[in-house]
Amino acid sequence: MNPFPxxxxxxxxxxxxxGIGAGLALALAGCRERRTENPVADYTCAMHPEVRSHxxxxxxxxxxxxxxxxxxxxxxxxxxxxxxxxxxxIPPERLAAIGVRTGTVERKRVAFPLRAPATLAYDExxxxxxxVKGGGGYVENLAANYVGKPxxxxxxxxxxxxxxxxxxxxxxxxxxxxxxxxxGAKFTQNxxxxxxxxxxxxxxxxxxxxxxxxxAELDRFAATVSEFDLRTGKGLKGTxxxxxxxxxxxxxKSAVEGMRFEAGQSLLRLADLSTVWVEAAFDEAAARYVxxxxxxxxxxxxxxxFQAEARVDYLAPGFAEGSxxxxxRLRLANADGRLSPGMIASVESAVALGERLVVPASALxxxxxxxxxxxxxxxxxxxxxxxxxxxxxxxxxxxxxxLAEGDRVITSANFLxxxxxxxxxxxxVFEGDENRGSEGNAGNEGRMP
Numbered sequence: 001m002n003p004f005p006x007x008x009x010x011x012x013x014x015x016x017x018x019g020i021g022a023g024l025a026l027a028l029a030g031c032r033e034r035r036t037e038n039p040v041a042d043y044t045c046a047m048h049p050e051v052r053s054h055x056x057x058x059x060x061x062x063x064x065x066x067x068x069x070x071x072x073x074x075x076x077x078x079x080x081x082x083x084x085x086x087x088x089x090i091p092p093e094r095l096a097a098i099g100v101r102t103g104t105v106e107r108k109r110v111a112f113p114l115r116a117p118a119t120l121a122y123d124e125x126x127x128x129x130x131x132v133k134g135g136g137g138y139v140e141n142l143a144a145n146y147v148g149k150p151x152x153x154x155x156x157x158x159x160x161x162x163x164x165x166x167x168x169x170x171x172x173x174x175x176x177x178x179x180x181x182x183x184g185a186k187f188t189q190n191x192x193x194x195x196x197x198x199x200x201x202x203x204x205x206x207x208x209x210x211x212x213x214x215x216a217e218l219d220r221f222a223a224t225v226s227e228f229d230l231r232t233g234k235g236l237k238g239t240x241x242x243x244x245x246x247x248x249x250x251x252x253k254s255a256v257e258g259m260r261f262e263a264g265q266s267l268l269r270l271a272d273l274s275t276v277w278v279e280a281a282f283d284e285a286a287a288r289y290v291x292x293x294x295x296x297x298x299x300x301x302x303x304x305x306f307q308a309e310a311r312v313d314y315l316a317p318g319f320a321e322g323s324x325x326x327x328x329r330l331r332l333a334n335a336d337g338r339l340s341p342g343m344i345a346s347v348e349s350a351v352a353l354g355e356r357l358v359v360p361a362s363a364l365x366x367x368x369x370x371x372x373x374x375x376x377x378x379x380x381x382x383x384x385x386x387x388x389x390x391x392x393x394x395x396x397x398x399x400x401x402x403l404a405e406g407d408r409v410i411t412s413a414n415f416l417x418x419x420x421x422x423x424x425x426x427x428x429v430f431e432g433d434e435n436r437g438s439e440g441n442a443g444n445e446g447r448m449p
Contacts, residue, residue: 043067087383090417095380102376103360103411105403110358110393111350114289114296116328118280120343123331126272128245130157134208136262137162139255140239144268149250154211157242157268158255168204169218169236175201176222177230211243246272276339278310278332280347281325285391289351290315290328296347298332300339308332310347358396363409364389373403374410374417382410382417 045051045060046068058067141159144151151157179194205215221235229235252269261267278298282290294312310330319326330347332339364371364387375383385407390398403409410417 042070044070087377087381090380090382092380098413098416100410100417101412102408103363105357105359105399105405105407105409107355107357107405109352109354110356110396110398111352112286112289112391113394114282114286114294114347114349114351116280116282116286116325116347118278118298118345118347120300120332120339120341120345121277121279122251122271122273122341123275123277126246126248126275127251128248128270128272129266130242130244130268130270131264131266132160132162132208132240132242132261133264134165134168135163136260136265137165139257139259139261139267142255142257144244144250144253145257147250147253151244151248151250151270153244153247154213155244157244159239159241160261161239165208165240166233166236166238168208170230170233172201172205172218173222173225173230173236176219180223208240209242209245214241214243242267244270246270247274248272271341273334273337273339273341276332276334276341278330278345278347280328280330281320281323282328283325284319287319287326287328290326294328294349296330296349298330299346299348301344301346303338306338353391353393356390356393357399357403357405358393359387359399359403359409360411361392361395361397362411364397365415375403376408376410385409 043053043056043058044067045063045065051060051062051067052070053067055067056069059065060067138161139158140161142157143155143159144157175194175198179198202215205218225235248271250268251271252266255261255267280296290312292312292315296310296312298308298310300306310332312328313331314329316327328347359373363373365373371387371389373385373387375385377383385402387402388400390400392398
């Protein structure tokens with residue numbers, strides 16, 4: 001309802017005064033409306049926004065700068081905060097004094113760097129369990145008598161006294177002598193049967209894990225022994241030497257001299273170090289580019305001169321809960337034995353991703369949920385641009401939106417530039433409609449990925 005009656009009903013002598021009063025009333029109402037739109041709530045420091053004061057002439061207790069007013073914003077459930085960016089100006093001599101540098105937004109071929117920490121570990125395919133399969137017996141002498149002992153292939157690990165070992169040797173020697181009694185005949189029925197019998201007993205000897213040298217020694221004994229000595233077992237060894245099948249280290253030991261063991265019982269465990277595993281832990285961003293067969297360069301922290309190429313042969317199916325990293329395993333040759341399990345290493349490679357629009361990473365300044373870059377318009381004229389950033393490639397970041405190829409942006413002293421922009425009101429937050437808040441910056445705002 002209009003609080004002022006029509007002028008036609010007001011006496012003529014009072015119309016002039018009435019008009020003046022009505023105008024003043026409307027003007028005051030407008031002033032009140034504007035004051036309640038954005039009143040000053042308190043004062044803060046542009047460099048330290050956590051500082052708050054109600055004193056308009058106050059100073060920041062941290063840096064001593066004059067405090068600036070902060071507008072009160074009543075947040076309602078139907079409204080959302082919108083950010084607006086306007087151009088502003090800083091004298092060129094001041095930009096030079098604070099060491100401002102610029103960079104250019106470019107489109108170039110990029111590669112995603114793949115780097116991960118790693119450790120060396122035993123190649124589990126090289127583990128060997130040492131046991132006696134032919135029968136039970138006793139450990140007579142133990143040469144590999146401590147964990148960590150290095151052993152060479154063919155080196156004696158222990159000497160054991162085993163049941164039925166004498167009988168196994170006598171059966172093999174008899175089969176060997178029977179085969180050789182056939183003379184040079186290779187295609188007669190007797191020669192064929194003798195060959196089969198010898199191979200059967202030779203297969204039985206393989207159960208005892210004999211080396212080629214040990215079998216050759218039995219062949220020499222069979223060629224010289226007499227029938228009488230063979231029947232009595234004269235010249236045959238009652239003990240058996242257990243030899244190392246690989247060069248490596250003793251990692252587990254359950255055998256002690258004098259102990260009784262059963263057939264197949266584990267006595268020692270050896271680790272073959274001719275190859276080692278490189279276990280690398282990749283973060284979520286890098287893991288998507290890693291697959292079996294991916295080539296990497298491996299470096300070892302304790303060996304500055306060491307560098308080798310290796311490929312991924314296993315990728316863990318998921319990420320570790322605590323570290324949120326995915327393990328990739330590479331197999332690395334260790335012919336000279338310089339590499340040991342537990343050493344700290346690193347792996348690195350790169351995946352070519354083609355051409356991308358990129359900006360120097362130092363040009364982007366995080367502002368809560370967004371990142372802002374300051375466009376250099378020349379002559380001290382700067383314009384904030386909100387940027388949606390993509391993947392990072394070393395010292396550069398992909399630009400999804402907000403900047404165009406050829407744009408010059410500030411790459412240093414961004415925090416000082418940001419403070420100046422806020423003091424001048426170029427970058428501010430107010431309540432209202434999203435479209436209203438994006439005036440003057442259409443097409444330049446975006447969300448963080």
